[in-house]
Amino acid sequence: MDNNVSLLSAHATTSMLSVEQVNHLLQLQSSILESVAHGDDYLKSLDSLCRTAESLLPNSVASVMLFDGSNQYLEVKAAPSIPAEAIEFLNGLKPGPEAGSCGTAVFNNEPQFITDTRVDPRWATMQQFANDYNICSCWSVPIRAQQKKAIGSLALSSFEMRTPSLFHKQLLATGAHLASIILEREKEKTQLWKIGHYDTLTNLPNRTLFNIHCEHAIEQAKRKKSKLALLLFDLDRFKDINDTLGHQAGDEIIKQSAQVIASCLRKEDVLARLGGDEFLLLLDDVEDTQSTHYVAEKIINAFHTPLLINNEEHHFSTSIGISLFPDDGDDLQSLQKNADVAMYAAKSKGHGKIVYYQPALTQAINSRISLVKQLRNAIQEEQFFLHYQPQYCTKSGKLTAAEVLIRWKNSHHKLVPPLEFIPIAEDSGLILEIGDYVVRTACQQCVKWWNKGLPAFTLSVNLSVKQLQSGYAEKLLNILEETQFPPHLLEMEITESLLMEKESEVIPELNKLKASGVLIAMDDFGTGHSSLALLKHLPISKLKIDRSFVRDIPEDQNDMIIARTIIAMGQTLDLKVVAEGVETEIQKAFLSAESCDLLQGFLLSKPLPVSEFEALLTNSN
Secondary structure (H helix, E strand, C coil), rough: CCCCCCHHHCHHHHHHCHHHHHHHHCCCCCCCCHHHHHCHHHHHHHHHHHHHHHCCCCCCCEEEECCCCCCCCCCEEEEECCCCHHHHHHCCEEECCHHHHHHHHHHHHHCEECCHHHHHHHHHHHHHHHHHHHCCCEEEEEEECCCCEEEEEEEEECCCCCCHHHHHHHHHHHHHHHHHHHHHHHHHHHHHHHHEECCCCCCCCHHHHHHHHHHHHHHHHCCCCCEEEEEEECCCCCHHHHHHHHHHHHHHHHHHHHHHHHCCCCCEEEEEEEEECEEEEEEEECHHHHHHHHHHHHHHHHHCEEEEEEEEEECCCCCEEEEEEEECCHHHHHHHHHHHHHHHHHHEEECCEECCCCCCEEEHHHHHHHHHHHHHHHHHCCCCCEEEEEEEEECCCEEEEEEEEEEEECCCEEEEEEEHHHHHHHHHHHHHHHHHHHHHHHHHHHHHHCCCCCCCCCEEEECCCCCCCHHHHHHHHHCCCCCCCCCCHHHEEEEEEHHHHHHHHHHHHHHCCCCCCEEEEEECCCCCCCCCHHHCCCCCCCEECCCCHHCCCCCCCCHHHHHHHHHHHHCCCCCCCCEECCCHHHHHHHHHHHCCCEEEHHHHHCCCCCHHHHHHHHHHH
16 A cells, blocks of 8 residues: 555545544644655644644644564553553553453554443453543554554543544544554664665674764763774685685675674673674773773684584684774774774784784884785886706706796886795785786796707796686696697696695695696695695695705704605605705705705805896706
């Protein structure tokens, strides 16, 4: 039924009303609908409805009762002429066949016109109320929702015995319909407000509502000279997990994570979801940093319990950045910005860390932003160049492979160390372009050398975690085809820790590469947690002993044992073994004696620029 269509037209009996009575009803309808259209408070509109109804029946009072939150009991929502003590008596009325006019109207979902309350059985349990407030007659009609279900009642109670006329019945029917319009508009307004202020996935406040809470809390804190704490959360490795398990599972992770965080908080703490896997928490009236740290640690520890996703247990952690009012900012924008800076610092320290904001962190972030900008310029202006470090066969002494290493000379002609810019390139995603540049440029250079008649060798290229995603194998093979580089002379190095951490994600791509002839080497071997049983199933052809196990040979007996074990493991699995970081003759002699296949290090050769490496190849030829 269209709420904007007058009820009057739906009743043939209205033709029996006088012109004056019809006009009264039309005026009532017009004034209430105008109030709704103007967006007046719904309680004000219901009060206005009651006052107009009272004016059309002298010596009476009107009331609107609605179900409470439990949908079991009725509460008075509008009764401008009824005493407060009478309202208190009526609140909590349970609908039933003997619950007065209103309770019975809602119970039966039908109008109840009671002429004499003192003798009518429907008022049997409310005789005391009728006597105390001189309620002689009471007419009540149900207020219905769109599904025709009674959600409350509109009543006219008289201080004299009366039988309702046709006009009064029409007055109540029209009023009940108008009340349903008022309530429906309020429901829509509430839903719209909730959509605009709450996150639909977690039902937590969104950024808009959180900012409102924060602005109010900051004003309060300024007046009281108290402290606030702002905590910014980020789920560690959520993107990787989301990509692996799927977005539906990702949503479930977000919902369960919100519940984990909320379980650690007080009722007055304000938790919001900013979007993605980020949450903000406002702690009001903080006494000291210790109390804030207690909450943060409680949340960190709560994530030690695995979440159940698709009937499987998954372990997650969160990184937390904290800023304090007024120490780290006296406005919301500053506090959020500094909490974000602290959270980024927490993530850079590993999983499940807590970091408080310090000005030095902003300097570090600004330096990072500057470096990212410089990296973008470096890509556009081709500021990168390559060096090649040879690997020598221990038996023949011949150069059989070379690792390509990227170098960067910035616009100020200053060399930037790889350890400084590679992590930033990975975090910013620029490593994808840089990685493609390295492969394409090195392959093109090698093909030039071999076309000159220089000896062929295996080209070894480092592979970043950010590069090895779905579709990478196809992209790499396209580059090889474009540069006419033989796949069997390309070796991609992937770190052991990456392979162990993202085994299920990277192995399909590695298998595609191996099937095309590309070799796979496990770099930094010995620093991760791979087992002999796992190694035999991996698509690798070479192990690289991490330089940390070579550096202290022969002084450190444990390093010698580890190196000897890795070499034996490689021989057992029919894998080539290369030792990197060889810097002394003693190290070389030990590794050769243990039958390590290849050696790489400063003793044999530093990484060489193109011209020097070409000269080395020419001499070896």
